[in-house]
Structures are given as structure tokens and as C-alpha cells.
Amino acid sequence: MFSSNTVRKMALCSLATMLCGAGQGAFAHTTIRDQATEGTNSYNAAVIGHTCTNPKNGAHLPVVAQSVLFPTVNPEVVRSDGVPTTLGDEFSIKDHTGTVTPLTSLAGKFTLIQNKNIFAKQAEITDAAGNAIGFYGKRGNLPAELMGLVPFRVSGITFAADKCAKSLKIKVAIADICKMTFPPRDGTANLWIPNTTGKFTDNAIVYDEGKTPGPKNGSPATLTINRKGELPESCGGVGYDVTVWPSNEDIDANLPFPGWR
Numbered sequence: 001m002f003s004s005n006t007v008r009k010m011a012l013c014s015l016a017t018m019l020c021g022a023g024q025g026a027f028a029h030t031t032i033r034d035q036a037t038e039g040t041n042s043y044n045a046a047v048i049g050h051t052c053t054n055p056k057n058g059a060h061l062p063v064v065a066q067s068v069l070f071p072t073v074n075p076e077v078v079r080s081d082g083v084p085t086t087l088g089d090e091f092s093i094k095d096h097t098g099t100v101t102p103l104t105s106l107a108g109k110f111t112l113i114q115n116k117n118i119f120a121k122q123a124e125i126t127d128a129a130g131n132a133i134g135f136y137g138k139r140g141n142l143p144a145e146l147m148g149l150v151p152f153r154v155s156g157i158t159f160a161a162d163k164c165a166k167s168l169k170i171k172v173a174i175a176d177i178c179k180m181t182f183p184p185r186d187g188t189a190n191l192w193i194p195n196t197t198g199k200f201t202d203n204a205i206v207y208d209e210g211k212t213p214g215p216k217n218g219s220p221a222t223l224t225i226n227r228k229g230e231l232p233e234s235c236g237g238v239g240y241d242v243t244v245w246p247s248n249e250d251i252d253a254n255l256p257f258p259g260w261r
């Protein structure tokens, strides 16, 4: 017997004629459009790959709102070789005056680009210092059979010349909302977050079919920034990837927005 979640995932797969099983397909879920290269500002977008499906009858609902959150509150920074590190050890950022400083936080490194083709109301989500840490859109309408692009800018991030990071992978927490119910239930929103949290408790809208519920087993979007050129000679050809994950407290505090909290 199919669970409602199985039926929902099957409906999503047939809707977009895509492989949903692995949950990582280029056209599955909500993703980040492009990989970026270190050192230059880049123009990117959140790609809404599909809308919500009512688990009872399989009906597809338009996306009416969205929240996008970059990890800034106690993020977990993980090196693929297991060596402990920090963002500031691996990366730096150049401000508009040309001053280079260690990248201590991702706050303020993303800017929402106005584009009202989906959401009539757009705003940034900011921290106490006024830095953008994400953004939301509401009063929107993305029909179920279409895909959506929500553009934003990423500040140029530079890789430390004496370190061996090949890429920076930023895990982005996203909620695509079809009904403004809070907390969301299966069918009212799709949650692209690492795992369930204190506020977002429904396994059915966090984990793909067949995935074991648990830490980092959800499907957040990934923004990848790649090192430009070869690794430094001192790396001996061996590099690693650095992944930044949002904390549960960050998601609970900052993914909700006025009208959906």
C-alpha cells in the first residue's frame, strides 16, 4: 500500500518527467541555477522545480510564497577530509574599496534582485545588524506546470592561496509555500532543508521517499563556488570541499517570515 508520501512523490515525478529517486537530479526539487567561480560577483537564481501536491487527491497547487535562507547563525562548516576549519581560515572577501578581509560570515553576501514575475511582494530577511541573510516573496502565483526563477546576487568570495579547498558548497534552506498555513503540513509547502527541526517536524515534507529521516538527510539547495585555476603546489594535488550547513536554530528563527510564522 502506498503512503500518501509515496503517492505525492510519484505525482511529482510524473509531473516533471524526472528521476526523483535520488533527489539530486538537476531538475528535481528547488535548486540553485548555476555554480559560481571564486573572486567575482555572480548573478544566480533559486529554481523552483515543482510546486506542491495535495497528498489526498494528487492535485498540484501553485506556489504563492517562498523563503530562502543562507546559513549564518551557528552554521556548521565541514571539510570533506574531516579536518576542522572555519570559513575565515579558508576564504576571504573583498569589499567595494578593495579591502580584503577573512570571510567570517555569509551575512550580507547575498542580495535579492527585484523581480516580480512570481511574487508581488519581495523583501530581504536581515539579521540584527541589518545584513541580508535570506529573502522571501509572497502574494505570488507560480502555476503547477511551470518552473520559477528567483534571481539574486552573490558577492565574490576568494579562496585562501595557501589552502587546498576545491569548492565551497553552501547549503541553502528553502520553503516553497502553496498555502500560508504555519507550521506547514504535507501539501501546503515543500521544505528544502537539511532535516526536521523544532518548528518543522513533518518528515513527509522534508525527506525524499526512501530516505531515512535524520540529520542532513533532507534536500536543501546547494550553491557551489569553485576555486579558479589549479590548487597551490603545496597541496600535492590533493584538495577538499568545504560545506556550510544551516543550523536548526537558524532555520527555526529565520526561515519563517511575516505572514508565515
Ligand SMILES: [Cu+2]
Pocket: 012, 020, 028, 029, 030, 049, 050
Ligand atoms: Cu522534487
